[in-house]
Amino acid sequence: MAQDTARQPPPTSPTAPARALLPLILPSVAVGIVTSLVFVGVSTAAEQLQHVLWGPLPDALGVGRYSVLWMFVMLFATGVAVGLVVWLVPGHAGPDPATLGLDAPVLPPRVLPGLVLAVGLMLAGGPSLGPENPIIAVNVGLAMWLGQKLVPRAPDALWPVLAEAGTIGALFGTPVAAALVISESLAGRPLRGRLWDNLFAPLTAAACGAITTTLVARPTFDLGLPPFGHPRWNDVVAALVIASAAALLGMCAVRVFPYVHTAFHRLRHPMLMLPAGGLVLGALAAAGGHLTLFKGLTEVGELARDPDGWSAGQFAVLAVVKLAALVVAASCGFRGGRIFPSVFIGAAFGLCAHALVPAVQPAVAVATGVLGMLLAITRQGWISLFTAAALVSSPAVLALLCIASLPAWLLVTGRPQMQLHADGTPIR
Incomplete structure (x- = not known):
């Protein structure tokens, strides 16, 4: 009798009746x-x-x-x-x-x-x-x-x-x-x-x-990048490297976020913090150009239309300036979210990798760059995977993204987030 009891499957939660739903x-x-x-x-x-x-x-x-x-x-x-x-x-x-x-x-x-x-x-x-x-x-x-x-x-x-x-x-x-x-x-x-x-x-x-x-x-996330076929071994290596490197770049922003936030909040008044933030953002826009303005979803489409139209250095400048602008805008008091700017940053970072190593397919570079950046900035695993996959619109990229997410997640999990407690200390 005891053995029969032990072999019984564990109890499962009952389903809700239709009248409850x-x-x-x-x-x-x-x-x-x-x-x-x-x-x-x-x-x-x-x-x-x-x-x-x-x-x-x-x-x-x-x-x-x-x-x-x-x-x-x-x-x-x-x-x-x-x-x-x-x-x-x-x-x-x-x-x-x-x-x-x-x-x-x-x-x-x-x-x-x-x-x-x-x-x-x-x-x-x-x-x-x-x-x-x-x-x-x-x-x-x-x-x-x-x-x-x-x-x-x-x-x-x-x-x-x-x-x-x-x-x-x-x-x-x-x-x-x-x-x-x-x-x-x-x-x-x-x-x-x-x-x-x-x-x-x-x-x-x-x-x-x-x-x-x-x-x-009628929104769309598909960037119209060159189609991605069957994954190859070099695609796996590229996905692992780009996603991890993008996550590390994102963690640099996460690390400095509380210090930038503290610097702006020493001004104490919104009529000092926000205009000062605007001036810093103006200087960053002067350095990075108009593509580093706004939420970034339209601008990332401009990058994707010509993935070979910029040099690796130009893509790197766009990514770094946009990341700095995200940190400043989120620190000084502007009301907004961080997902869409992170998409631009990750895409620019991925295209930088493609420009450095042309054998890396643009679709793989963009998707994994966005994945690593979003994991670092948002700590939302599903949002990161879904957004990265939606940009490419290729089922074959999902397996690569799941593999690439593993080392990237190990780099960000348990570490400070880009979100603060009321006292200004980062949430973990």
Whole structure:
């Protein structure tokens, strides 16, 4: 009898009945659609403002659109504008962005308008940050506020998960990224029921966010690089080396991040920190050129259209300057995320490797460079793998990326992250 008992399989969590999941569909669909519309709305408004600030306005003034003078003027003015929002608008555009990651806190409604305004001005003005962190924070706060009013019986813990999943789906145009991120966050929690039951509502929100963005904005991550065929032995070696080297470069930025943050915060006031950051970003833009401005997703497409059009030294300058600009923008108080700039940095680093060793295929170089950089900057394994694979759009590259992620992850895990505690010390 004891042997029979020992041979029995371990008990498994029961699956949730359909009647427990059906009520989640409508709130998940609504949250997914709204989070996408918020993201698309803020991004579109920022793009329109960017077009004016970096097009007709300098033309009317007789100044070159990307002249050194205009880059200094615009980045300093952006620092002043965002500083005014952080100083004067109720809620001060949320907490210090250096303390936030993708898992955003629930912010009160009065903070959200200022945060939207701050991220819109930042995206249009040129600092090297993306929209992801503040947009997730806005959507989490909005979902919690509306959810408590419209569906008071639903648990409060539901709304942040749905908003985060819907926004990630909207950002990447696919629910797969959100499902992977949510499953990673669920790994450390006790689950009620099967994993798929816990993913049902977030996946619904992510799918609706992704399809809404696809229908409205038609985003794409495919860089159109030369097609990648079957992996070869030299591709494996190149993937391991490039991903690890990119991770080490990213860790250099992570190491200096708290010191740069402390230096800016000694100025104490947002009307000093942000304009000072704008001036430093202007100097970096003068050194690296206009491709090192903005979140970097459009600019990385320009690099990918002609992977042999720059020298290894030029690619290296672009990568280093953009990385420095990311550290400065994230330290001085600009509201923004770090994923999209890291994509540009990793792609430039990978193309530098291709320029040094032409036998390295551009697709392998870009994908593994982005993988290593994202692992160092974000510590989000699934996001890093998914984003790197999406840039190449080749199933054959997935095996290389999984292999390359192993040594790169060993280089970054357990070490300080590019996110700080409230006292300015790095999170591990």
